[in-house]
Amino acid sequence: MTDQPDCCLPDEGAAPSRRDFIKGVIASGVAVSSVAYVQTTWAQSAPGRAAGVDRLLTLNVNGQARRVDVLPNETLAMTLRYKLGLTGTKLACDRAECGACTVLVDGVALYACSTLTHRVRGRQITTVEGLEGPSGELHPVQRAFIDELGPQCGFCTPGQVMAAVALLKDNPNPTREEARQALAGNLCRCGAYDHYLNGVMRAARES
Ligand code: FES
Ligand code: FES
Structure with missing residues (x-):
């Protein structure tokens, strides 16, 4: 849909222009913010x-x-x-x-x-944090990820660890493809996917 100058806006009842649409979005955004503010204020006043x-x-x-x-x-x-x-x-x-x-x-x-x-x-x-052993030792998955150089920037690592721990709990000896599927919901901006998969397979071998 293209923008139309105001002089050529259609009659009332016809399809709204993009400008009208944007005005509506801004107006409804303000309304939503107001509702959120009222709800938050109310919630804070009723601990x-x-x-x-x-x-x-x-x-x-x-x-x-x-x-x-x-x-x-x-x-x-x-x-x-x-x-x-x-x-x-x-x-x-x-x-x-x-x-x-x-x-x-x-x-x-x-x-x-x-x-x-x-x-x-x-x-x-x-x-x-709950994976830590009684003497502060790392979980086998964490050790394996380090050994396989999984963490690069490390931001995705806790999530990768938890996904791998869940997998190995249910399936202690997964195939590489099963491990890939289990970690498919964990993205890594550094692209260290193979390192993490190597880590899962190592943890399975060494646990
Ligand atoms: S922060 Fe929860 S899936 Fe991305
Ligand atoms: S290690 Fe950097 S995002 Fe995965």
């Missing part, structure tokens, strides 16, 4: 409860009960990083595309950026 949801939750994270105040629309990634200080869980796309935020919920790999914290009440949540 403990908002929108009919109990906000004070006890989450089981890395084997510990953690009490935390959670907004109704808060994602697990936000809670872990900004309320519980578990910054090993990375946030990149924040829309279920890259896998940087992968954590385990009852042993299953999930994107924390796309999981509401309220939905994981009573579940066992494991972040990359």
